[in-house]
């Protein structure tokens with residue numbers, strides 16, 4: 001394995017496994033160094049758009065090894081067992097065996113699907129993750145959660161399968177659409193609010209550079225967010241306590257996505273509205289002071305515009321909360337900021353207060 005002392009690399013350490021999340025421009029050229037010496041055939045799972053834009057970054061290394069590119073049709077509607085089965089059939093047709101390795105090369109959909117494919121193919125083969133959206137680089141590819149959707153709900157089938165490594169090259173983000181980029185920034189902002197005041201301040205103070213994708217600022221943001229996700233999932237792989245703080249903004253965010261049937265909002269945009277609601281709720285409960293609440297609100301809005309949410313019925317959103325996958329035994333938990341960089345988990349909040357927080361945030 002390569003060691004580069006000056007390169008931000010963050011270890012995820014779970015009970016059974018430890019691996020590196022490396023943030024470095026140009027790292028994809030060296031992806032081979034992160035594979036075990038015993039690696040058999042490589043199966044790159046990707047989408048056509050990502051392959052056309054960035055395939056050349058890994059092509060040379062792939063040419064030196066037995067490898068096969070498998071294309072996955074992009075879009076959340078294809079993140080289904082039937083597509084996974086199709087990929088598995090293609091692997092068999094191309095001679096896969098237990099020494100084969102899956103490489104996920106794409107956004108969060110691709111990293112979720114390729115991770116799950118690797119988790120269950122011949123009862124498990126290794127996966128190397130190469131995320132290419134900001135959201136996948138700071139969130140989806142890290143932590144070993146993999147899965148696909150059911151008709152009845154998102155991510156309802158899946159498995160924990162930790163990767164060999166996660167290789168994060170901020171260069172690939174140059175081709176990401178502005179909207180997808182900003183949606184990913186909301187997850188970075190979330191990391192600042194829950195655990196890192198300096199990261200929050202960077203987003204608060206340097207918005208023009210952040211939005212311009214200034215390499216120095218962008219690399220710093222990604223490294224900070226990756227460090228936080230890696231720390232949190234290392235302490236708590238299976239989402240019992242600490243991992244729940246990553247759900248800041250997601251309680252109402254998931255409800256917003258569900259009532260609009262996943263078409264109006266990108267995930268990060270729904271989370272942005274969810275963060276505004278949770279921040280207002282914290283203020284109403286006197287957990288968070290007014291000045292810090294205003295700073296959070298202004299910074300979220302700075303990375304907009306967000307698709308409108310004003311027409312959504314607060315009661316519809318509230319009734320959705322109980323059916324969220326993260327709701328345990330009917331109890332809705334909210335992750336609420338107590339100051340910038342710190343959060344608390346609170347349950348049993350009065351519905352009328354939740355309704356007010358939603359209405360105030362949507363104004």
Ligand SMILES: NC(=O)c1ccc[n+]([C@@H]2O[C@H](COP(=O)([O-])OP(=O)(O)OC[C@H]3O[C@@H](n4cnc5c(N)ncnc54)[C@H](O)[C@@H]3O)[C@@H](O)[C@H]2O)c1
Nearest residue numbers: 047074107108109110132133135136139140145172175176
């Ligand atoms: N496993 C986890 O812990 C976890 C966490 C968060 C989200 N997720 C999952 O991630 C998925 C969303 O991921 P996403 O936001 O990355 O969406 P996505 O995978 O759909 O990617 C967004 C779009 O950008 C394109 N794209 C990817 N890289 C690009 C690049 N470098 N340049 C130009 N275009 C590029 C994709 O082809 C796609 O059209 C959801 O399915 C969600 O459930 C999983």
Ligand SMILES: [Zn+2]
Nearest residue numbers: 187250267271
């Ligand atoms: Zn999220």
